Amino acid sequence: MPELPEVEILARHLQPLLCGKTIRGVDVRRAKILKPTPLPKFKDALLGAKFTGLARRGKYLLFELRSKTSGKPVTLLGHLGMTGRMFVAQKNEPLPKHAAVVFELGRQNFIYEDTRYFGRMTLDVSVVAKLGPEPLSDDFQPATFAQALKRSRQAIKTKLLDQSLVAGVGNIYASEALFRARISPRLSANRLTSAQIKKLWRGIRGVLAGAIAGGSTVPLNFTGGKSDGLFYFGRGPGTPDFYEERLRVYDRAGTPCNRCGFPIKRIVQAARSTFYCPHCQI
Numbered sequence: 001m002p003e004l005p006e007v008e009i010l011a012r013h014l015q016p017l018l019c020g021k022t023i024r025g026v027d028v029r030r031a032k033i034l035k036p037t038p039l040p041k042f043k044d045a046l047l048g049a050k051f052t053g054l055a056r057r058g059k060y061l062l063f064e065l066r067s068k069t070s071g072k073p074v075t076l077l078g079h080l081g082m083t084g085r086m087f088v089a090q091k092n093e094p095l096p097k098h099a100a101v102v103f104e105l106g107r108q109n110f111i112y113e114d115t116r117y118f119g120r121m122t123l124d125v126s127v128v129a130k131l132g133p134e135p136l137s138d139d140f141q142p143a144t145f146a147q148a149l150k151r152s153r154q155a156i157k158t159k160l161l162d163q164s165l166v167a168g169v170g171n172i173y174a175s176e177a178l179f180r181a182r183i184s185p186r187l188s189a190n191r192l193t194s195a196q197i198k199k200l201w202r203g204i205r206g207v208l209a210g211a212i213a214g215g216s217t218v219p220l221n222f223t224g225g226k227s228d229g230l231f232y233f234g235r236g237p238g239t240p241d242f243y244e245e246r247l248r249v250y251d252r253a254g255t256p257c258n259r260c261g262f263p264i265k266r267i268v269q270a271a272r273s274t275f276y277c278p279h280c281q282i
């Protein structure tokens, strides 16, 4: 499932491909993913509109457009859900089986594909207002982070998935940030010491920034190729093998911790897998 770094890398990839392009056709093949925007409203706002910008907030893509009919700015919200892909392809290439929305851009198509249709492409952006601070911005401060943690008795790993606490952290990077901070995922959020909170704050930022930096340098295949399970997108030709080493605990149950050699353990918290080193993380 894509998290903040994967969505950021996708936004950086798509931005130059889309900006300045005009939507000449809107082909919605799964109206479910527009919810709650009705299909006629979706088409009316976007047909003839021009892409002017692309930003990311949490795990959401925010496409900025200028409407043809009203001349006003329109924001289109995209979310990859569990299995979504968004990519630009030549018009003569066959469409993927699970194409949910196809925007015709002249000689190219901008395609949102989703085998499970859990993602979104919608004009309803209300979810963004409920998000917590962007972890890599100055809005994310240790003091406010500490205050929010003090109010929660949830296990810290589960609390980190709360998008109103901090936006964009999901299952993979929550486990990785806790490993960096040497904090047990089972510890109640309100039991973390000030020193642990500072380490966790630093761990979250470090792990996300590192993933963006790493993902920006490796060749990726955004076009619906099979995911290699390590970076959500498919592997492009020439992706170096060392890239597989970037995750220290996630999906590494039974393998030795690279800090102490103790086997990494998998547990289930709130129906999600957590990976950690029981020796290093207390």
Ligand SMILES: [Zn+2]
Residues within 6 Å of the ligand: 257, 258, 259, 260, 261, 262, 277, 278, 279, 280, 281
């Ligand atoms: Zn260890």
